[in-house]
Amino acid sequence: MKKRILAICLVLAMSLTVLSGCGSKTDAPAADTNSDAAADASTGTDDSTGEYEVTWTASCANTAEHPAVQGVMKFAELVEEKSGGRMHIDVFHSAQLASDRDCIEGMQMNTIQTGIMVSSALASFTNTFLVFDLPFLFENSEQGQKMCDSDVGKEILGTLDDIGIKGLGFMEYGMRNITNSKRPINGPEDLKGIKIRTMENPIHMAAFSVMGADPTPMAFGELFTALQQGAIDAQENPLSVITSSKFNEVQKYISITEHVYSAAPLMVSKAAYDALPDDLKAIVDEAGTEACNWEREYLAEQEKSWLADLEAAGNEINYPEKAAFVEATQSVYDQYVGDGADQVSAELLDKVYEVIGRK
Numbered sequence: 490m491k492k493r494i495l496a497i498c499l500v501l502a503m504s505l506t507v508l509s510g511c512g513s514k515t516d517a518p519a520a521d522t523n524s525d526a527a528a529d530a531s532t533g534t535d536d537s538t539g540e541y542e543v544t545w546t547a548s549c550a551n552t553a554e555h556p557a558v559q560g561v562m563k564f565a566e567l568v569e570e571k572s573g574g575r576m577h578i579d580v581f582h583s584a585q586l587a588s589d590r591d592c593i594e595g596m597q598m599n600t601i602q603t604g605i606m607v608s609s610a611l612a613s614f615t616n617t618f619l620v621f622d623l624p625f626l627f628e629n630s631e632q633g634q635k636m637c638d639s640d641v642g643k644e645i646l647g648t649l650d651d652i653g654i655k656g657l658g659f660m661e662y663g664m665r666n667i668t669n670s671k672r673p674i675n676g677p678e679d680l681k682g683i684k685i686r687t688m689e690n691p692i693h694m695a696a697f698s699v700m701g702a703d704p705t706p707m708a709f710g711e712l713f714t715a716l717q718q719g720a721i722d723a724q725e726n727p728l729s730v731i732t733s734s735k736f737n738e739v740q741k742y743i744s745i746t747e748h749v750y751s752a753a754p755l756m757v758s759k760a761a762y763d764a765l766p767d768d769l770k771a772i773v774d775e776a777g778t779e780a781c782n783w784e785r786e787y788l789a790e791q792e793k794s795w796l797a798d799l800e801a802a803g804n805e806i807n808y809p810e811k812a813a814f815v816e817a818t819q820s821v822y823d824q825y826v827g828d829g830a831d832q833v834s835a836e837l838l839d840k841v842y843e844v845i846g847r848k
Contacts, residue, residue, distance in 0.1 A: 543576045543769065545602035545761060548586040548595065550709065555733040556791055557605050557753050558582045560660045560784030564603075564755065567776035576769055578603065584710065597653040599760040607662055608752040609690050615648040619833045620841055622692040623825070624748050624818040625811060630664055632845045633750035634785065637661075639844045641837070646754060655759045657777025660784040662727040662751035663792065667744045668736055669723030670716070673807040674744035677701060677817040685723040686712055691831065693725075695821050696748070700814065716740060727751050728795050729788060737799050743806045746814065755781055 547565060549558045558580070565578035587595055589610035595601030608621040620626070627633045636642050637659035646656035667674050669683055681701035687693045689706040697704040702723070707715060715721040717739040724736060725748070731737055755777055762770060800806055826833045 543765065545576070545578045545757075546586070547578050547580045547603045547605075548584075548592045548601045549580065549582045549605055550584045550587075550589050550592070551582065551730065552733045553582045555582075556729050556784055556788040557660050557662060559787060560780050561603070561605050561755070563783050564776055564780035567779055568772060571772045571776055572769060576772065593652075593654070596756060596758040599758045601758065602761040603755075603757045605660060605753050605755050607688075608754060609688055609693070611649070611754065612690065614652050616830060616832070617645045617648045617834070617837060619692065619825070619831075620645070620837055621752050622690055622749060623833060623838070624692070624696040624821055625815045626841070627664075627750040627845065628811075629747065630661060630750060630789075633661065633664075633752060634659075636841055636844050637752055641840045641844050644840075645837075649754070649756060650759065653759045654756050655762050657755045657757060657774065658781035660753040660755055660781050661788060662729050662753050663788060664745075664747035665725050665727050665749040665751055666731070667723055667725045667746050667748075668731060668740035669742050669744075670719070670740055671722055671742070673742050673805060673809075674746065675807060675809045676813045683722045685725060686715065686721045687725065692821060692825050693749070695824060696818050697725075699820055700817050712736070713739065725749075728792055732795050732799070737802065737804050741803075741805055743799060743804050745806065745808045747811070748814065 547561050549555075549561055551558050553559075562580050565580050568576050568578055586592070587601060587604075589606040592601055592604040592606060593611065593614060596604060608618045611618040612622065621633075627636070642659065646659070649656045667680075667685070669685070671683060672679060674680060674683075677700040680697065682703070683701075684703045684705055685697055686707045687697060687704045694704040694706070705721060707721065712721070712724055713734060713736065716724060716736060724740070725746075726734075726736070731743070737743065757773065757777075762773065765773065796806060825831075826835050826838055828834070
């Protein structure tokens, strides 16, 4: 705890130097770092050459093995390479510095300069991201990617500007699936009486409620122990999270429901970005695009082997038909599509339908 508090204090100090433009560049590697590395990080202008020397801090909630965290490490690597060492990013994983919400607020205040998280975490800051939470909107990751790369996706990403954050592009966690310790989930009826951990997200909770489950919000850091001790029967996450967090070790059944597509925007503090000279802004933009594409390809490759590995480890995997789930969750659309502050705009949903070829 003392180590984490020290790291956060150091990050705050670093960010003040970002705003004032004073300091020097660290030689630490851009990949996996820990809280001790923050002590060497600083930003500013090299008076001897006139070149801008910048060090940013990146915060990620997932483990170092998670593809999205690997994507942020790739982003850091590309930024340093393309800038010729003029710019460096220290990457902190496993929520060493901040939870998802604290990371968003840190980027708003420029105490954290860059980060990544599932789109659901952004919905309380800009409700355009709520569209990703509608159950069974996307049939697969390809449809989700198509939407993210469209003008509609850029429109959604652009709303981050209003909260002091710049979106560089979309990585992804993948399609969300259900694991549990009770039985295979072949239809909504199999969820009845199942106590399932969800994010504190009203649309997710409503979807599982109408399918008969008992949705229970819980901090992600508490989830493994709760599953292990049987306090919770089930959880829902993409395979990237299930495997990197080792939930399969305490959950026998994995049902490939693919009920939600988890996009993961790669973001930077707008204040930190605006403080960069134009050439470094261009490098950050280019590196962000390349890193997002790299992460998607990396995730796709990993998913091919994860299912085989899970079966070999003794997990029981099933692939339910989705029609009954889609029918069971239609009332969620009636409740959460509209003009309210906590609803998905009907106009936005129509645009998404048009992009992915649904009516």
